[in-house]
Amino acid sequence: MAYVGYEYVRSSLALPIFEVRRPALVKPVTRIMSSAEALGVPASLAPADGDFVAHLLFALKHEGVNLQVLASASQHLAASDLAAALAATPNGQYVRMLCSAWEHFTGNQVVAQPVITAGYVDLFDEGRYYTGGTDRDSRWRVNFNGLGTWDYCVTVERTPAIRDGLDFDVLGATRDFAASLNSELLDRTLTWAYLHETQDSYAIEKEAPSEDKARTFIHLLRQAHKPRTLDEAYLVELQASIVSNPYNQAVQYRTEQNWLSDGGRGALGVTFVPPRPDDLPALMDAWSRFANDTAKHLDPLMAASIASFGFVYLHPFMDGNGRLSRFLFHKVLCQSGQLPDGMLLPVSVAMKRHEAQYLSVLQDFSRPARALVNARAAGEGDFEFTFKCDDTIFRFWDATRCVEFGLSMAREALEVELRNETNFIVHFDAVRKQIDDQYDLRGSTLATLVSIALNNGGAISNKKRKRYADEVAPQIFDAIERKAREVLTDALDESDGATDDTDRDGVPR
Incomplete structure (x- = not known):
């Protein structure tokens, strides 16, 4: 066909x-x-x-x-072909859209002075796409209303998944969640969130951070609410702070070609080739304008998703791009001012749980981009790349699945990760207090056994009992199990009987 x-x-x-x-x-x-x-x-x-x-x-x-x-x-x-189409329907909305686009992309004019008597038309149909601010082209009476500019613009279609994600209002629900907790419980929940967001962001890269690396990344996350312009100087500062090897710390955007590999032999193992170094400064400038300016006028989770994926597609550094892209999700989100200072949605924890889906979304871009670059082995571990494309694919791309994924992960970060951790803390305190009131047991041992019981459905295995037999009497093991089962059963009952005033996991709203 x-x-x-x-x-x-x-x-x-x-x-x-x-x-x-x-x-x-x-x-x-x-x-x-x-x-x-x-x-x-x-x-x-x-x-x-x-x-x-x-x-x-x-x-x-x-x-x-x-x-x-x-x-x-x-x-x-040719301008003459466009002019002929214009002469046939001088006020036609689609020919005006095409002429406006052609003039912006070529820098030339179709005709010296078009005579348009019809009203302005939007380039992007608001019934089909999410749109941004309006940039009027008075020559053609066309409103450029995309998510970006004529130099850098993504498209996001109005899918049911995105509509439902936006209607849920994750950020509003997060504010309500934070307000429902006392300060101590919120602080303990967020301490967990910052640590596990860090660990899982590294884990996605198949790494385990040292204590120093984890402390540095947590510090960055805690600084995400502070206003900073996302420009080369700040991004270089961020990259240098999360990459511990001084030989891999950047002082500017990369000036050499990088690539990703799945570990396979030769060129077939290359899975993605980011843009050429010569194209990178202009692309990063365009991305920065989106992240600093356009993002302010979009739903914060939509903006964060686009900025995060757009950054990793450009891969502006030789190392640390993945972790930085996930940090930038938080940065753009926090800059919206719609989360309380210090609040964190642990989206990397959710992403790690759905790593195959995360990879699939990334591959929606990386696979067709890889097909536009020829790679040839040039010595051990090195390649020569021949680009069949220019930078157009990095400037204009479909972000629909990226936004769907970002909204889904943000919702799960709240509804599963934060709420489950809050529940765990409440249950832990209840069990620990009762056992501590009844028995004299070392604090660290009690904390360990309570955690084991809660994470194992209220049971402590025979192996764990043998391990602690020298310091814990059998009746204490039994007491911990009884109380753990009690609080877990009560939580399940509360969940089954949840009303409008209580979430399904028993945490008051």
């Missing part, structure tokens, strides 16, 4: 960009039919072969906005 619209233009012109995820295809249908995999188009409605302007106008009308294709294809379109 023949392609139509964006994928026709991409494949016919051999544009070095990503394949269209849901292409338009000529199919034996009587009207345009949409499915999860493709857009079915009757042959009678398909533009003529070779008429790239007509295919792009069709795409803008029926497929939405794909800035990767528009930016790359603009270099192959």
Whole structure:
């Protein structure tokens, strides 16, 4: 079946960009039919072969906005072809969108002075996409309302998952959660959150931080609420603080090519090649403008997700990019001012729990990007890379799955990680207090056994009993188990009978 619209233009012109995820295809249908995999188009409605302007106008009308294709294809379109389409429908909204995009991407003019009498039109349909502020193009009466600018813009579609995630209002629920706890319980919960956020952010990179590394990263997380502009100087400062090897500490954005590998032999083991060093300064400037400016006008969790994934796709340093990207999720979130000072959503803990899904979201970008770079082994552990693409793929990308994932992980960080830890602390205190009132037992031993019982459904194994037999009498083991089972059963009963005033895990709202 023949392609139509964006994928026709991409494949016919051999544009070095990503394949269209849901292409338009000529199919034996009587009207345009949409499915999860493709857009079915009757042959009678398909533009003529070779008429790239007509295919792009069709795409803008029926497929939405794909800035990767528009930016790359603009270099192959003649102003005269656009002018002819404009003459045919001088006030047509899609031809005006295409002319506006072409002029921005080429720096040239379609005509000296277009005569437009129709009203302004939005480039991005607000019913299909989440949109940003408006930048008016008065020549074509087109509002650029994307999430970014003509230099750097992501698209986020209005999917059910994102709508539900935003409607839940994770940040509002987090504020309510924090307000429901006394200061001591909140401090103990957050102490756990900061430590485990650090440990799991490293664990995602297959590392275990030393005590000094963990302390440094926790310090960074605690500083996330302090206002700082995300520019090269600050990012270099962050990278140098989390990378302990002085040979890998940056003083500027990287000036050499980096890549990721799955450990396989030769070029086939290379899984992702970030942009060329020469392209990086301009790309990072564009990313910084998004993170510092555009992000202020978006939902904070949406902005944090986009900034975090956008950063790791650019990989501006030779080391530490993954941990920095997850720190930047917190930084952008905290800069919104919608979380209490010191509050932390341990999203890396949730990401580690869903690591396969995290990798899948990353691969949505890394795999098609890898296909646009040729790698050749150039000695042991080194490669030469030939890019078939320019920096367009790094400037314009689909962030829909990134936002879906970010919203899901933030909700789980609250609903599972923080609430479960709070419950554990409450249960731990109840068991420890009763046993401590009844028996004389070393504090560290009591704390260990209470934790074991709570984490094991109220049981202490025979192996653990033997280990502590010299200092703990059998009746104390039994007492710990009884009390642990009691508090766990009570919590389950409260959860089953939860009302509007109590969450499902028994923590008051």
